[in-house]
Amino acid sequence: MAYEKRPESMERITTPALANAFIEAEIANVQKQVGDKKVLLALSGGVDSSVVAALLIKAIGKQLICVHVNHGLMRKNESENVIEVFKNGLDANLIYVDATDRFLNLLAGVADPESKRKIIGKEFIEVFADEARKLEDVEFLAQGTIYPDILESIKQAEGKKAVKSHHNVGGLPEDLKFSLVEPLKFLYKDEVRVVGEALGLPHAMVYRQPFPGPGLGVRCLGAITRDRLAALREADAILRDEFDKCGLAERVWQYFVVIPDIKSVGVKDDSRYEGWPAILRAVNTKDAMTASIEPIPYDVLAKITDRITSEVEGINRVLYDITPKPTGTIEWE
Ligand code: XMP
Secondary structure (H helix, E strand, O other), X not given: OOOOOXXXXXXXXXXXXXXXXXXXXXXXXXXXXXXXXXXEEEOOOOHHHHHHHXXXXXXXXXXXXXXXXXXXXXXXXXXXXXXXXHHHHOOOEEEEEEXXXXXXXXXXXXXXXXHHHHHHHHHHHHHHHHHHHHOOOEEEEEOOOOHHHHHHHHHHHOXXXXXXXXXXXXXXXXXXXXXXXXXXXXXXXXXXXXXXXXXXXXXXXXXXXXXXXXXXXXXXXXXXXXXXXXXXXXXXXHHHHHHHHHOHHHHOOEXXXXXXXXXXXXXXXXXXXXXXXXXXXXXXXXXXXXXXXXXXXXXXXXXXXXXXXXXXXXXXXXXXXXXXXXXXXXXXX
């Protein structure tokens, strides 16, 4: 497959004025491309799909149908936030699908990381396709493809091997044939953010740290159970809250909690208390190929440890992973 290259004449979008010019041009392009037809978009709430959604709402309003699939592996309040911003804020045509049970039932007992990734990726497409089949007159599929995705595809087409099978919305089943709408396909991430801010999306959404497609599924190590997943979601929310409060959130590229499938002996209220450890990870990187550790100040570590062990059911220890990439990948699975 041939991939289009970014035109050399294209100016880097670094200012609101350049972003507005890009937005105006893309609105005209999209209107011309889709006419009065409907466009479907899988809206995860990540930066790219959110910016595409906001742009297309401006261009074609309710002709855009956004589908937000909650696979049960989202972070705390993430799906609620998507509904708040897009349905309540931008009056989007948004279909919310709570597919938690579908995903967690399929994942029950599956411990192998690549099998988990494949199940999540495949099921995501099936849930999305089920929704697409219920709709009539949809001719287009919008995607938040950005230029680094195209560069990555070129690399893979040249036979370079990936370390992990990253999942993003991939090929849909044969019976669903759409033409693609990819307004961000020549933009780098920093440009997408400038465009997102110019579109009026909340700063926290536009500067959201990367979150893997399989979500908390690759941070709840081994076979996922609902109780450990719930503990992970709460512990992760505490880490994010404390990073927001001390200003680390602005400085650190990616930070999160991982919970392995092991328990250790602890003590609580004078009784034996077996619990999982929560592992903290905070890394900085330019391109995610290598990563360095962001030192978390001791007082912040102590506060996070105190809060997680006292507020989260099932966790009795907090560990801090200081391994750079390589040898550790950023995610644990
Ligand atoms: P690793 O763990 O390979 O991660 O060092 C590098 C970056 O990629 C993110 N990641 C994903 N992103 N779909 C994504 O869109 C995925 O399946 C996926 N898996 C990992 C990871 O969070 C890190 O930022």
